[in-house]
Amino acid sequence: MELLVNSVLLMLLVATAGALVVVRGLLASTMLTSVYGLLSASFFVTMDAVDVAFTEAAVGAGVSPLLLLLTVAAIGRGEPRAAGALPILAIVLVTITGALLIIGTLDMPPFGSADAPAHTHVAPRYLQLSGEEIGIPNVVTSVLASYRAFDTLGEVLVIFTAGVAVLLILATPGQRGSARPRYTPGSHSEPHTILQVVSKILIPFILLFALYVQFHGEYGPGGGFQAGVIFASGIILYGLLYGLPTVCRVVRPAVVETLAAVGVLLYGTTGLLAMLDGRPFLDYSVFAANPVLGQHIGILLVELGVGITVASVITVIYYAFANQFEMAEG
Amino acid sequence: MSAVLAILSGACLLLGSFLLLTGALGFLRFADFYARLHACGVTETLATALIILGLMLLSDSYLPPFKLLLILLFVLFSSPTASHALAKAAWNAGVRPRDNQGKRDLPLPAGER
Amino acid sequence: MDVLSYFNYWVVVVLMMLGFFIVIARANLVKKLIGLNIFQTSVFILYISTGKVAGGAAPILTEGVTLYSNPLPHVLILTAIVVGIATTSVGLALVIRIHAAYGSVNQNDILQQDQQC
Amino acid sequence: MLALTVITLLLVMAVALVRAFAGPNVFDRVMAANLFGTKTVLLIAAISYLYGSPEFLDIALVYALINYISVIGVLRVTELRNEQRGTKEGA
Numbered sequence: 140m141e142l143l144v145n146s147v148l149l150m151l152l153v154a155t156a157g158a159l160v161v162v163r164g165l166l167a168s169t170m171l172t173s174v175y176g177l178l179s180a181s182f183f184v185t186m187d188a189v190d191v192a193f194t195e196a197a198v199g200a201g202v203s204p205l206l207l208l209l210t211v212a213a214i215g216r217g218e219p220r221a222a223g224a225l226p227i228l229a230i231v232l233v234t235i236t237g238a239l240l241i242i243g244t245l246d247m248p249p250f251g252s253a254d255a256p257a258h259t260h261v262a263p264r265y266l267q268l269s270g271e272e273i274g275i276p277n278v279v280t281s282v283l284a285s286y287r288a289f290d291t292l293g294e295v296l297v298i299f300t301a302g303v304a305v306l307l308i309l310a311t312p313g314q315r316g317s318a319r320p321r322y323t324p325g326s327h328s329e330p331h332t333i334l335q336v337v338s339k340i341l342i343p344f345i346l347l348f349a350l351y352v353q354f355h356g357e358y359g360p361g362g363g364f365q366a367g368v369i370f371a372s373g374i375i376l377y378g379l380l381y382g383l384p385t386v387c388r389v390v391r392p393a394v395v396e397t398l399a400a401v402g403v404l405l406y407g408t409t410g411l412l413a414m415l416d417g418r419p420f421l422d423y424s425v426f427a428a429n430p431v432l433g434q435h436i437g438i439l440l441v442e443l444g445v446g447i448t449v450a451s452v453i454t455v456i457y458y459a460f461a462n463q464f465e466m467a468e469g
Numbered sequence: 470m471s472a473v474l475a476i477l478s479g480a481c482l483l484l485g486s487f488l489l490l491t492g493a494l495g496f497l498r499f500a501d502f503y504a505r506l507h508a509c510g511v512t513e514t515l516a517t518a519l520i521i522l523g524l525m526l527l528s529d530s531y532l533p534p535f536k537l538l539l540i541l542l543f544v545l546f547s548s549p550t551a552s553h554a555l556a557k558a559a560w561n562a563g564v565r566p567r568d569n570q571g572k573r574d575l576p577l578p579a580g581e582r
Numbered sequence: 583m584d585v586l587s588y589f590n591y592w593v594v595v596v597l598m599m600l601g602f603f604i605v606i607a608r609a610n611l612v613k614k615l616i617g618l619n620i621f622q623t624s625v626f627i628l629y630i631s632t633g634k635v636a637g638g639a640a641p642i643l644t645e646g647v648t649l650y651s652n653p654l655p656h657v658l659i660l661t662a663i664v665v666g667i668a669t670t671s672v673g674l675a676l677v678i679r680i681h682a683a684y685g686s687v688n689q690n691d692i693l694q695q696d697q698q699c
Numbered sequence: 700m701l702a703l704t705v706i707t708l709l710l711v712m713a714v715a716l717v718r719a720f721a722g723p724n725v726f727d728r729v730m731a732a733n734l735f736g737t738k739t740v741l742l743i744a745a746i747s748y749l750y751g752s753p754e755f756l757d758i759a760l761v762y763a764l765i766n767y768i769s770v771i772g773v774l775r776v777t778e779l780r781n782e783q784r785g786t787k788e789g790a
Binding site for chain 1: 586587588589590591592593594595596597598599600601602603604606607610612613615616617619620623626627630631632633634635636637638639640641642643644649650651652653654655656657659660661662663664665666667668669670671672674675676677678679681687
């Protein structure tokens with residue numbers, strides 16, 4: 140049964156990717172991208188990668204198609220032109236590369252074998268000792284926020300930098316050259332009363348669920364990355380229904396931009412505190428006499444920093460794109 | 470007791486799957502956007518409720534059914550809303566009901582444009 | 583040799599090549615970014631597939647379970663997904679600016695305009 | 700019975716994929732993506748019972764939330780665009 144579900148999901152993934160090759164319209168491609176995200180997340184679930192599935196569900200199926208859509212809307216769909224000559228060179232290149240890679244896969248350990256090299260080095264240590272060293276059930280969180288915390292700091296910095304880059308490339312609401320608020324009350328031909336009411340009921344639960352994911356990440360699937368994306372999607376939902384100027388009044392862009400930096404700083408400071416005590420960077424045992432309790436506090440702080448940064452950066456990126464979309468239409 | 474629960478849950482799952490299949494058939498075969506929306510929008514709510522109920526009857530601890538209940542509540546809220554929003558957006562964009570072959574727009578009642 | 587034991591890897595290769603094909607054969611810049619996304623996801627699938635241990639449980643320590651899937655690829659890919667969306671959005675932002683400057687997102691048009699200058 | 704449900708769900712997802720590919724208009728594709736999303740929620744819930752791992756349910760829950768957001772997002776953006784294009788043409 141597992142094999143069947145697994146293979147069918149993979150076939151559907153290939154079919155979706157094939158459809159993406161054939162389809163030319165950008166809006167259709169965006170919808171297929173959303174389906175692709177949902178499928179790959181389901182596949183991650185069947186591979187026991189619950190945390191990854193969590194992230195891919197929020198990113199691949201939610202935020203990523205939305206950003207694509209806002210881009211497509213801002214550049215005005217880019218009407219697909221008639222199919223040109225068949226790109227024979229590309230087909231040949233792709234076929235040869237693919238064939239070589241498939242020959243290469245034959246040297247890999249069979250799928251699912253427990254004695255593959257990937258499972259014999261660090262992973263057994265994490266699985267056997269993280270229970271007593273870190274004291275939390277979710278091994279992915281212990282590796283992410285403690286064993287490999289320095290690596291994660293790098294990832295968070297990349298996300299922060301990407302947010303800064305988007306801000307540099309695109310104007311955000313309130314900046315010079317950005318769209319003036321054009322949403323006067325009643326400017327919508329028909330307000331979406333039903334959508335607004337239902338979403339108003341649901342948004343608090345979405346934000347609450349994001350907090351649950353944030354703070355339950357030590358015990359179940361979840362953590363700062365996932366919680367940040369879910370929190371940001373709550374804000375994005377509000378913005379979509381009430382317009383950019385309204386959501387900017389509720390969650391000010393300046394505040395969000397500051398918070399993006401605050402998250403990174405919180406992460407870095409947590410690491411530096413250990414150095415003040417003469418320990419290595421990001422050694423959490425400084426926070427309490429009991430090293431396991433210290434790990435708990437450290438992971439909590441670090442995950443909070445990740446969550447704040449991710450939520451703010453995604454919100455900022457949404458603001459920048461939505462602003463472009465409104466300028467393009469205005 | 471557990472045998473009764475298993476039979477009940479099996480019945481729920483079977484009925485739910487059947488409804489899903491009918492909805493998918495309509496979604497694939499119907500000629501017109503609103504008919505397709507009707508086919509999957511209507512069957513979806515009941516099928517989801519039945520399947521989630523069937524799963525709830527299978528659980529032996531208290532947390533999974535609670536989470537399933539949350540999922541059910543959320544789907545019951547969001548699914549009809551999404552269908553409504555879809556129909557409204559399509560209507561506003563100028564999509565009109567078609568005849569059975571999907572070839573021409575149906576005449577609309579007086580007063581509608 | 584059991585054919586099915588390599589099925590996942592072959593799917594990864596096919597997905598990767600489909601993404602690669604979109605990147606090199608389609609002139610539209612947004613389409614190229616979608617192709618890059620497919621390419622990226624294929625790498626995610628490769629990592630997660632190698633992390634799976636047959637019969638293993640999700641790497642959340644539970645009483646009475648001894649065999650878990652490998653948590654390390656999960657950690658790497660989890661962060662890679664969020665980094666991926668952040669970098670994709672930088673790419674999309676650049677596309678918007680290119681469109682503002684050239685009035686097109688088709689690479690052939692853009693190159694043509696560059697040569698005319 | 701659980702296995703049968705999972706197979707049905709996979710079948711329905713394939714149908715939705717066909718619709719998402721065939722169109723014909725944007726709203727058909729949005730509807731297909733929405734259908735795909737709700738079926739994924741059910742699939743993951745069913746798989747969680749089939750494999751006996753209750754932590755999968757959290758993921759089903761996040762799917763239910765995100766699917767709604769993405770459908771609303773797509774609709775609002777397409778709609779705002781049409782609306783503003785309409786007012787521009789009218790002016």
